[in-house]
Amino acid sequence: MSGFTFRLRAPPPQRVDLSALTPQALNGRSASEIAALPIHTTRAALSVGDLFDLKQGDFAEIVFEGGAERLDRVGAHLGAGAIRVVGDVGVEAGRAMTGGVLTIEGNAGPYAGSGLRGGLMKIGGDAGERLGGSFAGEAEGMSGGAIHVGGNAGARAGDKMRRGLLLIEGEAGDCAGSRMVAGTLAIGGQAGALPGYLMNRGTILLAGGAAEMAPTFLDCGAFELVAARLLADYVETISRRLGAAFRGPLRRYAGDLAALGKGEIFVRAP
């Protein structure tokens, strides 16, 4: 049996909040009940049925056929099951997920995977700023699980990240891994300026280098560490290319010495 499907009829007339459309929230509801669920974010009322055609299916997987930049909070607080979006999504996709798998085949807006605590989030296209990061005032960004971005990511990816795995195949914006507390961030393409800005702890791999390294990271030399082997094996379960980037000699930079200074940035050593 295929997944329960929401087919987008037309571009949304306003930003919509789809956080209620998760497998655990919909399980047991009838199609008419689901169609009546409110998703509007302005004073103009809008329900699921106004925007989507519904096709019955297994609630273990929810499919959105058709995406739009105004589809916000897709898969937010997802705890189990799977959600797949054939298209783009708006802000806060997968925010505070605790489990399950969220697949976005297009692009995702800002704050995708922010506050992620578990599960796997896959973005086929690009991600906006503060991927896996934190909201203003929050103590930590993602604290578990894994995010994989097939394209590029905006500024401050992994801001205040505390645990988990954040993998970006393409380029990353400025200040990737800013204020990191712990966890692992790997960037396949070039990172923007000042990666690891004010990071306390954690690991950043810059497979494609950075536009500008902060002077508060100190060169510790090149090594082939056992920990890098473990990281390579683990990362390869999600991305063979980024996993392979952990193999071979890596130059270790310790920092950010403007903060606690116990983080590290690895770059490929020649």
Next chain:
Amino acid sequence: MSELTASGVAIDDTFAEAFDMRATALIITADSAKWALQAATTMTGFATSVIGCGCEAGIDCELVAQQTPDGRPGVRVLMFATSTAELQKQLQNRVGQCVLTSPGSACYAGLAAGEDKLNLGAAIRYFADGWQIAKKLGDRRYWRLPVMDGEFVCESTTPMTKRAVGGGNLLIMGAKPETTLAATEAAVEAMRAVPDAIMPFPGGIVRSGSKVGSKYKGAIASTNHLYCPTLKGAVDSAIGPEIACVLEIVIDGLTSEAVAAAMRAGLKAIADLGPQCGALRVGAGNYGGKLGKHHYRLKELMP
């Protein structure tokens, strides 16, 4: 005692009596098999008996690079103790003094699951004096400790099993020390191929088998005088005039099945060697069945 024989080797109609133990397993890796083995050998030194060593430990098997968590050559080590607290203490001391110190080493949990967990890297990380780094990958958590040759990587915890068994044994008796040793060596060699079991004494063999208690106050064990050839005329000896040497193999296993399998393999190896080149008789040590709940009857294990 009996008329059981296997390929001409007399098998006593008796049983080995063994006890519940707490145990864990570790995987120690290094840049080369030589140094993985060195770390494991050092860690399992002075770990022959809980009577005087705190724990019993030994090498279960060597591992090729494809079998270890970090893709380097490794060794699987088993450790046994009579209490969780003692096992934790021995684990921490031995990994801290013998594995952490060995060039290029890393240390990982060697059991997939257990009833409880012991601190491994979580106990040793303080050596790094604040420079330790935790790295959680999936459901496994590792500690990275800066050391003078790079980093020591150590898994945070290791599962502990309460289903382990210690004290399985065979008494190998022969006409001459050299033939008795040959039979015992053959048995140990066969037992080493059995997974999840170790023989903790030197080379897997103990020549000073013990009984519980002593005529001297404070000594909890003393020589098993009934099996000492030089006392045959002086005590109610358990060996006949044809026996001039007795050697013992003690077996610890992660499960009772592993102990039984090791004893079965050992008995077969002794029988295969035969009485001319090897042992005349095989027995087992017990305490009348009153102390240990695991009983391994030789007639059920003989080939």
